[in-house]
Amino acid sequence: MHGHSTFEPKNGVVKWLEARLPILSFMHGSFVAYPTPKNLNYWWTFGAILSFMLIAQIVTGVVLTMHYTPESTLAFSSVEKIMRDVNWGWMLRYAHSNGASMFFFAVYIHIFRGIYYGSYKAPREVLWILGVIIFLLMMATGFMGYVLPWGQMSFWGATVITNLFSAIPFVGDEITVWLWGGYSVDNPTLNRFFALHYLLPFIIVAVVGLHVWALHVCGQNNPDGVEIKDIEKDTVPFTPHATMKDSLGIVFFLLLYCWFIFYVPNYLGDADNYIPANPMKTPPHIVPEWYFLPFYAILRSIPDKLAGVIAMFAAIAVLAFLPWLDTSKVRSAKYRPIYKIFFWVFVVCAVGLGYLGAMPPEGGFVLASRILAVAYFAFFLIVLPLLGLFEKTKPVPASIADAVLAKHGSASSVAAGAASAPQTKG
Amino acid sequence: MAFTKKIGIAAAALLGAVAFSNLTLRAEEGGGHETPNPTRQTWSFSGPFGTFDRAQLQRGFKVYKEVCSNCHELHIPIRTLAQPGGPGFTEDQVKTLAATYTVHDGPNLQGEMFDRPGRPADVFPAPFPNPEAAAASLGAAPPDMSLLAKSIKFERGFPAFVFDVLPIPGGMYQEVGPDLIYAILNGYTKEDDPNWNLYFPGHKIAMGKPLAAGQVDYTDGTPTTLEQYSKDVAAFLYWAAEPSLEQRKRIGARVMIFLLVLAGLLYFTKKKIWADVAH
Numbered sequence: 001m002h003g004h005s006t007f008e009p010k011n012g013v014v015k016w017l018e019a020r021l022p023i024l025s026f027m028h029g030s031f032v033a034y035p036t037p038k039n040l041n042y043w044w045t046f047g048a049i050l051s052f053m054l055i056a057q058i059v060t061g062v063v064l065t066m067h068y069t070p071e072s073t074l075a076f077s078s079v080e081k082i083m084r085d086v087n088w089g090w091m092l093r094y095a096h097s098n099g100a101s102m103f104f105f106a107v108y109i110h111i112f113r114g115i116y117y118g119s120y121k122a123p124r125e126v127l128w129i130l131g132v133i134i135f136l137l138m139m140a141t142g143f144m145g146y147v148l149p150w151g152q153m154s155f156w157g158a159t160v161i162t163n164l165f166s167a168i169p170f171v172g173d174e175i176t177v178w179l180w181g182g183y184s185v186d187n188p189t190l191n192r193f194f195a196l197h198y199l200l201p202f203i204i205v206a207v208v209g210l211h212v213w214a215l216h217v218c219g220q221n222n223p224d225g226v227e228i229k230d231i232e233k234d235t236v237p238f239t240p241h242a243t244m245k246d247s248l249g250i251v252f253f254l255l256l257y258c259w260f261i262f263y264v265p266n267y268l269g270d271a272d273n274y275i276p277a278n279p280m281k282t283p284p285h286i287v288p289e290w291y292f293l294p295f296y297a298i299l300r301s302i303p304d305k306l307a308g309v310i311a312m313f314a315a316i317a318v319l320a321f322l323p324w325l326d327t328s329k330v331r332s333a334k335y336r337p338i339y340k341i342f343f344w345v346f347v348v349c350a351v352g353l354g355y356l357g358a359m360p361p362e363g364g365f366v367l368a369s370r371i372l373a374v375a376y377f378a379f380f381l382i383v384l385p386l387l388g389l390f391e392k393t394k395p396v397p398a399s400i401a402d403a404v405l406a407k408h409g410s411a412s413s414v415a416a417g418a419a420s421a422p423q424t425k426g
Numbered sequence: 427m428a429f430t431k432k433i434g435i436a437a438a439a440l441l442g443a444v445a446f447s448n449l450t451l452r453a454e455e456g457g458g459h460e461t462p463n464p465t466r467q468t469w470s471f472s473g474p475f476g477t478f479d480r481a482q483l484q485r486g487f488k489v490y491k492e493v494c495s496n497c498h499e500l501h502i503p504i505r506t507l508a509q510p511g512g513p514g515f516t517e518d519q520v521k522t523l524a525a526t527y528t529v530h531d532g533p534n535l536q537g538e539m540f541d542r543p544g545r546p547a548d549v550f551p552a553p554f555p556n557p558e559a560a561a562a563s564l565g566a567a568p569p570d571m572s573l574l575a576k577s578i579k580f581e582r583g584f585p586a587f588v589f590d591v592l593p594i595p596g597g598m599y600q601e602v603g604p605d606l607i608y609a610i611l612n613g614y615t616k617e618d619d620p621n622w623n624l625y626f627p628g629h630k631i632a633m634g635k636p637l638a639a640g641q642v643d644y645t646d647g648t649p650t651t652l653e654q655y656s657k658d659v660a661a662f663l664y665w666a667a668e669p670s671l672e673q674r675k676r677i678g679a680r681v682m683i684f685l686l687v688l689a690g691l692l693y694f695t696k697k698k699i700w701a702d703v704a705h
Contacts, residue, residue: 038704040705080572083670084506084669090674091674094674236705240699241700241703244695244696244700245696245700248689248693248696251692252689255685255686258681258685259682261678262677262678262679262681262682263474263593263598263600263675263678264598264599265600266576266600267591271577271578271602271603272579273577274573274576274577275569275577284627355584404704404705
């Protein structure tokens with residue numbers, strides 16, 4: 001997309017740099033002149049919100065690291081020291097722990113946005129798969145980060161999740177011991193989780209770089225799901241239009257985030273994690289962080305351990321195949337009346353699974369998780385492939401400009417005055 | 427359109443089935459354990475502008491010192507009693523108080539352990555050398571109280587847990603711990619069994635009824651009832667677990683106002699920029 005740059009250096013130093021490393025024109029092309037569909041709604045600000053959250057997590061995390069001790073007898077008390085004795089330590093720690101939740105909240109909205117508007121369809125398959133990889137890396141980072149305070153839920157959550165690997169036939173137990181660095185979750189486990197928790201965010205940064213690169217090659221999808229045809233008529237420059245809209249989105253998101261940090265900082269955490277880890281005492285209910293609950297519910301809905309683990313990982317992996325599972329030619333749910341209903345049913349199922357993941361695995365809750373787990377997979381494996389073949393879609397506008405004009409009720413003047421030599425994409 | 431309707435019905439049926447199975451379970455659960463949820467108390471430190479009541483924290487500290495500290499450790503530095511946003515003791519009061527404790531310290535230059543008077547920087551000395559010794563003496567090791575008010579909980583259930591997070595009257599519920607402490611201290615309702623508690627999960631609590639009316643002298647004329655003791659000590663323990671609460675809420679208000687103003691400015695800027703673009 002930097003091909004669209006109108007960057008012309010005037011300053012001598014800039015010219016000098018430009019001839020050696022054209023980074024400024026690259027930045028200009030990617031974040032200033034970059035053509036943005038003019039019909040984007042506020043759901044599209046979550047990309048910027050996620051970038052903000054990634055940076056916020058890294059900044060707070062790096063400072064927390066300066067005060068944290070990754071050693072099993074000291075980890076818990078070092079976190080308490082941060083909360084009580086480090087200047088602004090409570091704010092950093094609450095910002096980081098709630099930041100993880102906000103990060104996942106934003107990424108779920110971002111993913112649902114992609115599913116609703118068909119953002120995964122050609123030519124954005126690689127963009128989408130990179131997103132799934134980021135999601136997986138986030139899950140690994142979030143899980144390992146939750147272990148670091150070394151509270152009861154840290155310890156037992158780590159025990160339950162690492163034990164999942166023991167379900168692998170033949171080598172499962174060996175793999176689990178290798179992961180633990182011993183015969184149970186202990187100091188070596190904490191040490192390696194800490195190292196990886198510090199490493200993975202930078203890998204996420206790298207994959208986000210690829211994600212943005214792929215985005216800037218294909219261009220953004222948009223609520224009408226039609227490609228940019230005419231840069232003049234269909235798009236606006238990224239700066240100031242998208243920059244300002246994204247900033248507003250980020251500030252609104254910050255209001256939510258700060259509500260959690262300053263007023264309900266412990267709402268999303270488990271009270272048990274304020275009890276130091278005790279390998280001799282298992283909490284009555286081991287519950288992961290809320291953002292893992294839908295997958296945890298799928299895991300528990302299957303009585304067989306190995307099958308449960310496979311189902312849980314499949315629930316994430318299936319997302320990567322979405323571009324090929326959805327057979328519809330039309331991208332946006334705006335023009336797919338039946339898909340739209342299924343989408344909302346799917347959202348309700350996913351949220352319902354989240355609720356059930358927090359409930360004890362007994363009686364009706366198990367039955368409910370099974371129904372919803374089947375519904376979850378049915379959406380991807382049955383509904384999406386078949387719907388594309390049978391669904392009667394609404395007529396899709398010819399261009400973004402048409403869609404915008406139709407919205408404003410003056411569709412008649414659309415075709416008139418076709419721009420001379422439109423800059424077509426593709 | 428008929429197809430759409432069918433899908434709608436199927437979706438409703440699916441959700442209905444899920445809701446029904448949950449209700450059935452609720453009913454089953456109701457029969458199983460009958461631990462009532464504690465009632466929500468009014469606390470000076472709840473809500474967006476809540477602050478601790480200094481006098482209440484000082485009374486709560488007295489209850490802790492005279493009753494709780496006989497069995498429970500409170501692993502926080504004594505100096506924090508004079509910290510801003512806390513019980514509001516003066517530096518001198520804290521120095522005098524610290525000197526009344528005996529702290530086991532060492533090894534010294536001769537390699538020997540020794541006893542010395544406490545200093546404000548020391549943590550409150552533990553009543554037992556370790557949890558094992560406490561368990562041997564009391565039957566079960568009493569939990570450290572420094573985070574007790576944040577580490578205990580009861581299930582709020584649906585839909586209460588949704589309202590608990592919202593910025594609405596009756597929402598913003600962070601005082602689960604103090605409410606439960608208050609409830610348990612008032613929950614010894616069987617005269618003949620000092621280890622039976624209405625609010626403790628399973629009703630069997632290792633801690634025998636610890637507090638009774640008139641047990642601790644209050645010098646400020648506050649009634650010396652069990653309810654008052656429980657409330658004061660629960661407030662004190664919440665401060666012990668969350669000593670930065672006042673600072674947090676104070677900064678939070680400024681942050682929120684800043685963000686709201688910024689959001690307003692950005693909104694109008696964005697509106698101006700997009701004014702001549704149909705979108």
